[in-house]
Amino acid sequence: MLFELIGIPPQALFGQLLLGLINGAFYAMMSLGLAVIFGLLNVINFTHGAQYMMGAFAAWMLLEWAGVPYWGALILAPLIVGATGVVMEKLLLKRLYHLDHLYGLLLTFGLALMIEGFFRKQFGSSGLPYANPLPGGTRLDFMFLPNYRAWIVIASLVICFGTWYMIERTKLGSYLRAATERPDLVQAFGINVPRMITLTYGFGVGLAALAGVLAAPAYNVSPLMGSNLIIIVFAVVVIGGMGSILGAIITGFALGIIEGLTKVFYPEASNTVIFIVMAIVLMVKPAGLFGTPK
Numbered sequence: 001m002l003f004e005l006i007g008i009p010p011q012a013l014f015g016q017l018l019l020g021l022i023n024g025a026f027y028a029m030m031s032l033g034l035a036v037i038f039g040l041l042n043v044i045n046f047t048h049g050a051q052y053m054m055g056a057f058a059a060w061m062l063l064e065w066a067g068v069p070y071w072g073a074l075i076l077a078p079l080i081v082g083a084t085g086v087v088m089e090k091l092l093l094k095r096l097y098h099l100d101h102l103y104g105l106l107l108t109f110g111l112a113l114m115i116e117g118f119f120r121k122q123f124g125s126s127g128l129p130y131a132n133p134l135p136g137g138t139r140l141d142f143m144f145l146p147n148y149r150a151w152i153v154i155a156s157l158v159i160c161f162g163t164w165y166m167i168e169r170t171k172l173g174s175y176l177r178a179a180t181e182r183p184d185l186v187q188a189f190g191i192n193v194p195r196m197i198t199l200t201y202g203f204g205v206g207l208a209a210l211a212g213v214l215a216a217p218a219y220n221v222s223p224l225m226g227s228n229l230i231i232i233v234f235a236v237v238v239i240g241g242m243g244s245i246l247g248a249i250i251t252g253f254a255l256g257i258i259e260g261l262t263k264v265f266y267p268e269a270s271n272t273v274i275f276i277v278m279a280i281v282l283m284v285k286p287a288g289l290f291g292t293p294k
Contacts, residue, residue: 013264014143020260021253022149022218025156026211028252030229031236032160032245033207036167039243040176040200043093044101046108048233049226050115051205054081055212056221057119060130070133070217077213078206085205089198097197112227119223127220152214159210160249167245176200235278241291251289 030052037045058077062068068076088111096104137146167173176196179186183193212225219225236255240247255274263270287293 008264010142016260016264017257018143018145018149020257020263021153022256023259024253024256025152026215026229027233027236027256028160028249029156029211029214030208030233031240031248031252032163033204034233034237035240035243035245035248036163036207037201037204038237039245041197042097042101043201044105044108045204046105046230047112047115048208049230050112051081051085051208051226052212052215052229053119053223053226054084054115055209056216056225057123058209059213059216060128060221063130074210074213078209081209082202082206086198086202089201093201094194116223116227123223125222125224127222130216130221132217148217152218155214159207163207164245164249232274235274239278239281239288241288244288244290247288247290
């Protein structure tokens, strides 16, 4: 009866809701990595989109050149891309921690352009296919649920809330948070703070790469996939609150669903609805929904 009143078939409504949830899963994972890096290192990491793309390409290369299947790439690709992040932090970013945020933003923006340009020159811009590791699906009363899309949602929820629990509820997380506030005090306990900061950046980069591996079978593996996503992800982080881990997760999933519903009821606004929400939130609460005013 409800669907007759609104004039939308249930298959179309729930199909768009699923697509919104898939997009929200990637928004949440990407913004989570950004929130970890900014919240703990105070760096605005504009290379995050490029590192997401590198994760997808690492999975593709592992499959095509080394015969490593998807399930192996889920582990290896984030480790490989995370290691490049560790090198980048050691060589470049560590020199900027005591400077204004703008310097880190400009550096990472330049690096993102260089990385994207390199991959575009090597592989072109059209995109490369990646085989679906979980073909088929389940036919429900109101829609068809592909297996791989269900896996994306489940995996992203586990990864996001597992990361939140590690940072907010464990001893390691308390050390990480303390190292950003009082590094001298944490160092007095015998903890190598510079190494912890480097590994934290590598972890944030690994999260972006892991999202890229999850995205590879769902979308074409393309050098442009990161740049197409990073602006939306920054909007998600701003809405949730810069540096807020929980805010990044909840806001990412919620905005994906809102975007999906907008495609059903008012498709013309689907590309701008997230930025409209951002403008409204900033007018009402400039620190973001879960952010803390400083």
